[in-house]
Amino acid sequence: MAADARVALVAGATGLVGREILARLLADKRYVAVHCVGRRAPFQVHPKLVVHLTDALSAFTAPPVDDVFIALGTTIKGAGSQQAFRAVDFDAVLAVARSARAAGARRLGIVSAMGANAKSTVFYNRVKGEMENAVGRLAYDRVVLARPSLLSGDRSALGQPGRGAEKLAATAMRLLRPVTPANYRAIAAADVAAALVGAVQASPSGHTVLLSGDMQPR
Template sequence: MAGQPAVAVAADARVALVAGATGLVGREILARLLADKSYSAVHCVVRRTSGTEHPKVVTHVITDFATFQAPVVDDVFIALGTTIKVAGSQQAFRAVDFDAVVALARSARAAGATRLGIVSAMGADTASPVFYNRVKGDMEDAVSQLGYDSVVFARPSVLAGDRAALAQATRPGEQLALVAMRLFKPLIPRNYRAVAAADVAAALVRAVQAGLPGRRVLLSGELRPA
């Protein structure tokens, strides 16, 4: 009927912000939020145009996360991440996986956000001898101090998804791990098995929407369907 909104939403709908919507998990998070009537708008923060067109989407293409001023939102989902190989150095890797994530979470909190969900990594630990895991652990600790009512970290194992469709370079280590997991799946503990990007997104969105107070970590086994 004429005069009706293009997308029906709940009367008490929330506003979300998603960062990293051009990635494997980020695009799945965005799709779920756009289909969810409990959200009236979704601010999409990307480093390159995602191409997503939807009545609820407001796209912010930025190059400097340190100076980005987040709009007023309720829930924040961050799926930013790279690899040391792609970034080119440990310093460049940390600039994305720590600096950008923390800056964005801080900006959104200052704008009023109360619930935060972040895609981290299995093995995240500030005391880890592995640089990648140590950076992820530092990030988790830093954003946990920002004052959110509810913070959820998803720590997936190897991600299963179509990187080629996103014009992302294949990751040889990831491909080898996926092959090994298919061959030896019964012998691999649940937390170490490959997990679909869509399942990670679904579990993280559910956890953020639950809004349990404090800090919560979802291990890879918890991200998989029962």
């Protein structure tokens, strides 16, 4: 194995952004192995891919890795309650990040959300902000937090039901795109993945927040 060869871990690889992150890492010659962890196996098949299936991310023990990417997330409606939402978007994210750090990971990239703020009166935004603060205390050399606006992508290809509200909002955003600030435009999942992976790889140290406008293609 080359001295500069790297190993990555992806959590949430069956989601809209996670699928794109995994595809980029598998195609990147700098990575000799890519581990993914989750309840379901990803759609991709690749000789570098190592799949870890578990229903309990809180008990997951990460293998030795260099870079970790976390794209875990749900909605309060999808989770069924605020408590269940927090179990995914805070507890599971933190558990994977902590386990990967213990396994040697030095660089971390996480898909968060626009509006993340630990002091927000909005429960969703507050949990996201608390998660960001918690992972920031894990002593990673490099942390990148992506805060996308409304995500666009083919959910049907993932076996996920369509979200009517998302479709309506995306249509409205397309019509209003010329006058909509970049941070509020809908953004393709592939663009979020590209920006997050690129930012994690760009610098060996530092803490970066990518707003949605930062991830829009130029």
